[in-house]
Amino acid sequence: MTGSVGYHAGVASENAVAAAYLSAAYSLSANRWRGKRGEIDLIATRDGQTVFVEVKKSRSHDIAVQKLSARQQNRIYGAVEEFLSLNTDCDADCRFDVPTVDATGDIRILENVIFH
Structure with a gap:
């Protein structure tokens, strides 16, 4: 996806994921937090843990990852x-x-991902 369609699909996906975290009793600390070094799609908290969330959207879950x-x-x-x-x-x-x-629109959350 490119341009406006891709942007809106990404925002819709982030909103759907935010709703999934809220329904799982997380609080949202930030949505699209932007600093000098980059952006974090969502920041959620629950039970003293902060979760940094990077939402990926594509035709399939495998391609998204x-x-x-x-x-x-x-x-x-x-x-x-x-x-x-x-x-x-x-x-x-x-x-x-x-x-x-x-x-x-199916959402799968990969928790506690370790980046390489």
Whole structure:
């Protein structure tokens, strides 16, 4: 997807994922948090844990996961470091989640992803 259609599909996917986290009793701390080093799609908290969420949308879940490049992973790490440095009250217990959204709108959340 490119241009306006891709942008709106991405926003719709992020909104659907945000609703999934809210229905699982998470609080949303930020949506599309942007710092100097990058953007974090969603930041959620529950039970003292902060979850940094990178939403990936594609035709299939497998293709969506493959879209998470090493460059994006580095950008996300940089953005998270910046967020944590600015939010010293943030709990030290953190994880990365990568929810994927397929063409039908089905959401699968990969929890506690370790980037390479």
